[in-house]
Amino acid sequence: MRLTVAQALVRFLAAQHVERDGRRQRFFAGCLGIFGHGNVAGLGQALQQHHELLPYHPARNEQAMVHLAAGYARQRNRLGAFACTSSVGPGATNMVTGAALATINRLPVLLLPGDTFATRAPHPVLQQLEAPHDATVSVNDCFRPVCRFFDRINRPEQLVDAALAAMRVLTDPAETGAVCLALPEDVQTEVVDVPDAFLDERTWTIYRRPPAPEALARAADLVRGAQRPLVVAGGGVVYAEASGALRAFAEATGIPVGETQAGRGALPSAHPSALGAIGATGTPAANRLARDADLVIGVGTRWSDFTTASKSAFQDPGVRFVNVNVAPMDAAKNSGLALEADARLALDALREALAGHRADPAWERRAADESAAWAEEVERLYAAGHGPLPSQAEVIGAVNAAAGERDVVVCAAGSMPGDLHKLWRATDPDGKGYHVEYGYSCMGYEIPGGMGVKLAAPDREVFVMVGDGSYLMLPGELPTAVADGIKIVVVLVQNHGYASIGALSRSVGGGGYGTHYRVAGNANLPIDDGRSYDPVPVDLATNAESLGARVLRTRTIDELRAALEEAKAHSGGPVVVHVETDRYAGVPSYESWWDVPVAEVGGDEPVRAARAAYEEARRSQRTYL
């Protein structure tokens, strides 16, 4: 059949399906894009002609549209995705940050940047990077390190091979991430003879990989021999729809469960085995048990420094790891016993292999006591009655109370992810109510990411928590949410700058330098001591209103609560609830550490003191062998 490369690609994408556990569904929800000369005549024409096959959604910023796609894929447990098309040059490089985010979080996103002419006839074209040393280079080569698969379709005949390879990677849970097919603008418009079978419906079956019997037996032996075992649940638990298996495992064995950011909510917070957040932003419950654990069963975690408290979390001299993971790279970490397997199958198999075995009752009781004590601390922080401005913890408490059992909270960067990780009471039985992007922790993800979540789960209320700094980076998809009627509730927390980095700066002796937006005259004060408070007179509520959102302004927690109810009742597009908080009323860190190096020489007394404290803290860092 004679089609252009772009027409064939659009028809191919519309025909792709995935199947897991016998449930088959379409893979691509649509194509997000911004047109320029590099894609308007090729992909643009094809998307217009086939709009009923693959819906097209115009976005406002290429980075944001990739975030939207990532949020969508995560909420769909990677069984659904968006394609994203951009022009050549800046439109393409705007997607690089989004690609890195998707790849680091192991989320499938298909990127289709335009590229310069394969024929090179008119070169250099508008927006072309010329490399004197290499005629094959374009800005799209920036995608190579941040994508799990990269191809440039320089001849129409390459399309079939490239498209199939892209699908293989996107649908493989161990390999998935961003995939980039760079499409030279001339090739997009050229005729390709594709076999009919290329355009037929195609189903990619995602088989659940069982653990190798020998590895399973060894893992069971390790658990039986352990005095103080602990599970660390990561995003892989949620993606594998293994929350039920995790609960059954915890109940059968009495082994307590700590959670990473991506795995938060895998076990509902009210469960007696739930210790909640672990690591640098962990609860005292999880961190105390982690310190003493002699066997740590990581399930679907990539063991980031936040999870391991920069390798200081596990202090037992003989601590061993069992790593359940579909990705060999993660299964091998911390010199663990690699159980390369689907999380659900592995948890079920391990539970069966351990039939009759239970953790030491004293250890189990300690977990339940710590968990109950932590629930009281959350209660205290949620009801602190801080004034005159509320604390961020109280704002989180109000949102937590407003959220229904299956609703979703979305966040990515700033001081909020750590506070949410600790405080949020997760209730959804499938672990889909907590969505904090903390692989890349990318400021600006929140609004577009939340839009993707809403598109994936239209029956759930989506609460996007965003700081003023993150809001200013990427507010531009709000008009897209207005245009498409995407109902998200954005809680915009104004604290006049980077409260998180300010606190970090103070902890390394920097006094908060450069983290507080203040008017000229005192903007260059070397320290942020909490007194000289003269913020830049920005009005982000009005800014959101000007972008078409319904805006509710609040000053107190009671007003915030009322506004959240009003926002829930609102139908149609986005609602922004604006609240100002006390930037110095943070949630403390509980018996944990994060490795951020401090200047070894130079600096004033606070820096020297911070360096001394840093050297002391670093002694707790371990190499797990």
Ligand SMILES: Cc1ncc(C[n+]2csc(CCOP(=O)(O)OP(=O)(O)O)c2C)c(N)n1
């Ligand atoms: C794109 C990007 N740039 C820089 C950072 C580093 N960073 C992490 S948090 C933060 C400040 C966030 O400010 P805001 O959204 O106001 O949240 P707050 O810290 O005030 O809670 C910065 C600059 C980042 N995570 N992402």
Ligand SMILES: [Mg+2]
């Ligand atoms: Mg802020």
